[in-house]
Amino acid sequence: MFDSLIGAVAQNLSPGLLLLVLLGVTGGMVMGAMPGLSATVGLALLLPITFTLDAVSGLVLLGACYMGAIYGGSFTSILVNAPGTPSSIATAFDGYPMTRQGRSEEAIIAVTIASVVGGVIGVAGLILFAPILANFVLNFGPQEYFWLGIFGLAMIASLAAKSLVKGFIGGLIGLLIAAIGIAPVGGEVRFDFGFTFLQGGIPLVVALIGFFTIPAIIDMISDPSARRAQMMDEGSGPRPSILIPTARRVLSRPMNLIKSAIIGTVVGALPGAGGNIANLIAYNESRRTSENPEEYGKGEIDGVVAPESANNAVVGGGLIPLLTLGIPGAPPDAIIYSVLLLQGLRPGAELFTDQGSLTFTFMVSIAFAAVMMVPVGLVAGRALQRSVVNTPTRYLAPAVILLTIVGAYAVRNNVADVLLMVTLGLIGFGLRYLGIPPATIVLGIVLGVIVEEGLVQGLLASSDLAMPWTSFFTRPISLVIITMIILGTVWPIWANYRQRRQQGEQQ
């Protein structure tokens, strides 16, 4: 394996492949930064181009684009509260508050470093632990997916530590929105209120833009002077470089980076889970173990580092079941799978032996793509950041509306989805006023599908038992996840209680 790795590194250093990596990362970054145009769309657009390339070049281009798209999703998440991809939902929790405090450049630098570290660790996990992780994920049944979804929902305790009841109500509203449309078992249509376009459910991207971006647009339009005051520090004149201090600050807490990357790799290896869930779990874990959990949600830099490290690690992790078992973990992996098949390559052990050179070159190229994000991100990302910060609100607000319309419309080519997005945005704004955090609603929408599918499939699979629901409490991996859920829920409440008690004693 070591010889194959050396050969793969040498091959990746060739100018042709380096150029493809650069093009892939840049193109992916642009696609990822557009709300609604996910990594899947970017890879699908590149698919015809790969037909004209040899197998190695085609796969390298797709891998680089995938990595760049996941990274690019963080930009709009930070700058305008519009996660470019669902993998960057948690990045907005602290990224947008950082922008409002005039610290968007710091956030962009932090996510660049986090994405590189996460991407490289994900590839390391892919190269070193692919067979072990592949066997581990095969033990995940519907019950484990159900508990994994509940584990993600436990994050509500972190997101709404000040008003747990309202936080849980937000999560329940999200789960209810996820239940709109066709039921996963039986195929019955639920809660369509007589509207045909609701029969297919509410697309995640539409809800994401609606709940996060529309309220931000309403804030801009209703009080444009507030944004100008917030941006004043960052937009006015030359400032000392914050690149080195920020890099030092992020790297001074390596455990946050590494732990999040490991979460991303493992969750990425679970088919159907992917970056959408990994970034949320990593954020929650980062907050739980932080010395300053009360700063999360208010512009804590570790709060943008954790989800970005995790979601870029997902790229490598997602390739584990794909390359070893032929199971694509996420839609972008399915496109890579199709290219493998088109080139006559079959996933499995033979891919690592008979086609070892090609496979290792592809895997190493993803690490190269991660490293390439440093120059691309620091140049293009900071240029985007500066242009957004310096754009007057009277132009930024309509420009963001233009892009959100594209994102919502592109999902199903239906103007009704744009209407749906605006409606959800207005509802989200109202609920935010009532104290229900929009982040908890989005969390429910993201996790609703995995929770319900796990629940009904688990019940169906255990229908031979007298009490099918007991199967959710008797499987070893389920028990481990249940323990983590209890810890994840109780910890923020305990920390909050302890903090209040200390404050009481001091007074």
Next chain:
Amino acid sequence: MNPARRIGSKVSLETVCGAVVLLAAAVFWSQRGYTNPLAGYFPNTILLAMAAMAVLLIVRGIVRPSSAEDDSDAEAPAEVRLGGLAKAAVLLAVWVLALWFLGYLISGIVMFCVVSLSLREGSLNLRNVLVDVVISVVVVGGVYLAFTNLIFVPLPPGPF
């Protein structure tokens, strides 16, 4: 007490929140038309939990309004300017309606211009209007061409 945390003078925000959630749960409950029990486990559980939490909020808002007010969330805006909110809602609604009838390009140019002019401070003059019209045409036209001709993402077609 923060005036934004109260609606009217006697009803706490907590109670209003609970009532809204309870109403939403009731509306969804009335829409249950599924016959397969497996299709109902999940949404029924959610609706019951929502109703229970809503009742909890209402009771808490009535019994201990002061502690409920203190339980505010950091993300809630300190104050909502109703005029600004109405302006934003109307602009967004008109843009979506225009999108339906005029397509992305024409509605985009018109509404981009309207929004930018409405957010301008001070009095409007011909020069400002011309500048915003030119910027609207360039930005919307550029975005339209990039999506439709470069990355082949279809956008709402116009009437022509």
